[in-house]
Amino acid sequence: MSGSAGGGPAGTPRGGARRAAKPKRRLRPGLLGLALAALVALAAWGFLVWLAIGSGRSARGGDSAQWGVLAAASLGAVVSLFVCLWLVTVLLRKVGILEETRRREQSHRH
Numbered sequence: 001m002s003g004s005a006g007g008g009p010a011g012t013p014r015g016g017a018r019r020a021a022k023p024k025r026r027l028r029p030g031l032l033g034l035a036l037a038a039l040v041a042l043a044a045w046g047f048l049v050w051l052a053i054g055s056g057r058s059a060r061g062g063d064s065a066q067w068g069v070l071a072a073a074s075l076g077a078v079v080s081l082f083v084c085l086w087l088v089t090v091l092l093r094k095v096g097i098l099e100e101t102r103r104r105e106q107s108h109r110h
Helices: 029-060 066-095
Strands: none
Touching: 029 066
């Protein structure tokens, strides 16, 4: 029986299999900017959560002005976490870890 398991010529481990050379990894400034922006958004989220916890304690202790700070810090924390996750998703798509899939809704109308 001549040939290898892959169906190529005898004596070659993977006869006919061709792959392009992998591109060299290089630092891309755009991706570094996205990573830094995501890190800043994550740090902002942590600070706003810390601020919300502190103002919530003060508000329960009788300082009624802290309720507004609590509400603003909570809303800011939600927004900053959303921005962080969005930036990480964009970064992972640009690196190639996540595929960019945009599904078109197919109408089943006839």
